[in-house]
Amino acid sequence: MSSLTSARYGKDNVRLLKVDRCPKTGIQTCTEMTVCVLLSGDIETSYTKADNSVVVATDSTKNTIHILAKTTPINPPELFASTLATHFVNQYSHIHETFVKVITHRWTRLDVDGKPHPHSFHRDGVETRNVDVHYQRNGGLNLRSSIVGLHVLKTTGSQFHGFVRDEFTTLKETWDRILSTEVDAVWEWQKFRTLEDVKSFAATGKFDKAWELARYVTLKTFCEDNSASVQATMYKMAQEIIEKAPGIEHVEYSLPNKHFFEIDLSWHKGLKNTGKDAEVYAPQSNPNGLIKCRVSRNAKSKL
Numbered sequence: 001m002s003s004l005t006s007a008r009y010g011k012d013n014v015r016l017l018k019v020d021r022c023p024k025t026g027i028q029t030c031t032e033m034t035v036c037v038l039l040s041g042d043i044e045t046s047y048t049k050a051d052n053s054v055v056v057a058t059d060s061t062k063n064t065i066h067i068l069a070k071t072t073p074i075n076p077p078e079l080f081a082s083t084l085a086t087h088f089v090n091q092y093s094h095i096h097e098t099f100v101k102v103i104t105h106r107w108t109r110l111d112v113d114g115k116p117h118p119h120s121f122h123r124d125g126v127e128t129r130n131v132d133v134h135y136q137r138n139g140g141l142n143l144r145s146s147i148v149g150l151h152v153l154k155t156t157g158s159q160f161h162g163f164v165r166d167e168f169t170t171l172k173e174t175w176d177r178i179l180s181t182e183v184d185a186v187w188e189w190q191k192f193r194t195l196e197d198v199k200s201f202a203a204t205g206k207f208d209k210a211w212e213l214a215r216y217v218t219l220k221t222f223c224e225d226n227s228a229s230v231q232a233t234m235y236k237m238a239q240e241i242i243e244k245a246p247g248i249e250h251v252e253y254s255l256p257n258k259h260f261f262e263i264d265l266s267w268h269k270g271l272k273n274t275g276k277d278a279e280v281y282a283p284q285s286n287p288n289g290l291i292k293c294r295v296s297r298n299a300k301s302k303l
C-alpha cells in the first residue's frame with residue numbers, strides 16, 4: 001500500500017524583463033526576473049486518477065505571470081511575489097496554497113563620462129536578489145528575502161586558530177589567511193496577514209531598505225571584521241541586521257569557505273612563497289567548508 005502524501009506543481013524558470021519609461025524625464029529602468037510558481041490544494045486526483053479537471057495548466061500559470069507583470073507593480077519583488085501567491089488562491093477555489101520564488105537579476109545603470117545613462121545597463125555580477133513567498137488560504141503570507149551569489153574575497157584580516165587538535169588534525173593554525181565566500185543571506189519577515197498588508201509595507205520602502213541594509217552590513221562586516229572564523233563573522237552580520245531592521249524575525253547565512261592554498265615553490269631556486277612571503281596561491285574548487293546559521297529575534301538559543 002502507498003498513498004500520495006505531498007503534491008505541488010507549476011511553472012519554473014519563467015523569465016521576464018519589464019521596462020519602465022518615465023514620460024517626464026525620458027529616463028528608463030528595467031527589471032529582469034526569473035519566476036517559479038507552484039500550486040497546491042485539491043489536486044490529488046490528477047495524480048491518482050488521471051483527472052485533469054483539477055489541473056490549471058502550467059502554461060496558464062506562465063501566462064498569468066506575464067499578465068500580472070504587465071498589470072501590477074513588479075517592484076519591490078516582495079510585492080510581486082505576494083501578488084502572484086495570492087492571485088492563484090483567489091482565482092481557483094480548489095487551490096489553497098502557493099509557493100512562489102522570484103529571482104531578480106542585476107541590471108545596473110551605466111555611467112558615461114561620470115553621468116548616469118538614461119537607458120543603458122550592465123550586468124555587474126551574478127548576485128541576485130531573491131524572494132520566496134509561501135501563502136495559504138486564511139493562513140497569511142510568509143516572506144523570505146535573500147541575497148544569493150555575492151562573491152567576496154579579502155586577502156588579510158582573517159584568522160583561524162584554537163580549533164580542536166587531535167589525531168585527525170593536519171590543518172595548521174593561522175593568524176593571517178585569505179577569506180572568500182559566496183554570500184547566501186536570508187531575512188525572514190514577520191507574517192503578513194493579507195496582500196493589502198504587504199502593499200502598505202511595500203509603500204513605506206522597507207523591503208528595499210532591508211535589502212540595502214543586509215547588503216551593506218554583510219559587505220562592511222566582511223571587510224572590517226578581523227575574522228576569528230566564518231562562524232564568528234556571520235553571527236555578527238546576522239545580529240546587526242536583526243537589530244537594525246524592524247519586521248525581520250530571522251536571519252540566516254549559508255557561507256561556503258572557499259580555500260586558497262599556499263604553494264611551496266622553494267624547489268625552484270629557493271623561491272619563497274609561503275607564510276609571510278606567500279603571493280601566488282592555488283584556488284580550490286572543492287572541497288569547501290560550508291558554514292550555516294540562523295539568528296532569531298527575541299529567541300532563547302536552542303543550542
Ligand SMILES: O=c1[nH]c(=O)c2[nH]c(=O)[nH]c2[nH]1
Pocket residue numbers: 160171228229230231257289291
Ligand atoms: O572559519 C573557519 N571555520 C571552520 O570551521 C573551519 N574549518 C576549517 O578547516 N577551516 C575553517 N575556517
